[in-house]
Amino acid sequence: MKGIGTNEDTILMLIASRSNDQRQQIKAAYKKAYGKDLVSALKSELGGLLESLITALMTPPAAYDASLLHKALKGVGTDDEVLIEILASRSTEQIRDIIKTYKKEFGGKLEKEICGDTSGHYRALLVILLQGSREEGVNEALVQKDVKDLYAAGEGRFGTDEEKFITILGNRSAEHLREVFTAYRALSGFHIEESIKNETTGNLEKLLLAVVKCIKSVPAFFAESLFGSMRRAGTDDETLIRIMVSRSEEDMLDIRENFKKLYGASVYTTIQEDTTGDFCKALLYLCGGND
Known part of the structure; x- marks a missing residue:
């Protein structure tokens, strides 16, 4: 990032091919060495979809989900697709971490804000899922x-x-x-x-x-969502980024397997066909290789 121009390839290699824990360590070490916030520095060097993707990758998972939910709820209207995707797919432990992080980051109660933006039976089921209290075993x-x-x-x-x-x-x-x-x-x-x-x-x-x-099957659910984000008139970049970032360390290999089984194509080649440039390169790192 030093001087004129940016070496995007090095940024992609160093960030997209590391785990989130490693990225947090890199962020802390960067601040200690140079006295600057790494995320702010990256934002000043990048732009567009690549900036959105790299910024998301630099965010801890619970904080990323909390920020997505906050964005889905604030302002006029509600992004129900995001509410549904996160609350239907996250584990009990992840839901609890998201609720705590939401309170810490945004100063409000997630349940209260969801209740304010939704209604009826839809709201009731969202609130049940927020409790993260599924019974155990088979009765x-x-x-x-x-x-x-x-x-x-x-x-x-x-x-x-x-x-x-x-x-x-x-x-x-x-x-x-x-x-x-x-x-x-x-x-x-x-x-x-x-x-x-x-x-x-x-x-x-x-x-x-x-x-x-x-x-x-959570991986099959995300394989279907991933296909929908790319195989429509124009790519749904927000959904594509959200899934690739949130699942890259969870179950990406299983998603790839389900994607291939359902659609007869690899996630890797589909990304290549539907995206371009450094944004495409970063997504391919997260994909973890071609089938």
Whole structure:
């Protein structure tokens, strides 16, 4: 970064191919050596999508999620796609870290701000997911009851008992729900996703579907989201950055495997086809190689 011009290749190699823990150590060492904030220095040298990506990579995971949620909630309107993606996919421990970091960084309670921006059954399920208090293990005695309750709440009646869907899908363990989904198909003849689409609409439908997909497979959920961010008229760069940054150290290899299985293409080559320049190079580092 010294002098005129910027060596972007070196910046990409040093940041995009390191872990977040290592980046935090580099940031601290840089400040000690040069008396400057590394993120501010990077911002002054970079621009556009590359700046957004590198800045995101320099942010600790909980702080990054908290900043995404704050941005989704502030101002006019709400970015429900971000709320749904984060709250449906993060682990109990990650949710707790996000809540603490949100309070520290933005001085407000995340739950209160979500309640102020959302309503109805959609809000109720978001609040349940924020509690991060899913039950543990499989309750075999409860599996069949949950199946019957879900059927009675939707396909088996005129109208829908949304609260029953919210309570069961928001509180049971992932292992328990996977058994419920299998038994539900056998009883009703419908996949649970089909029933959700038949019985609910709007943001509640989107959130319930995201919860079900993440219960079944978080990497498959993100493979689908990643494909959607690139294979539409123009690339959804915000979603692309969000997924690549937040999943690069979590389950990127599993996402790549699911992407290949679902779409017959590699994440690596799809990124090459849909992005350009240094932004593309940085994403390819995060991808971790070609299939």
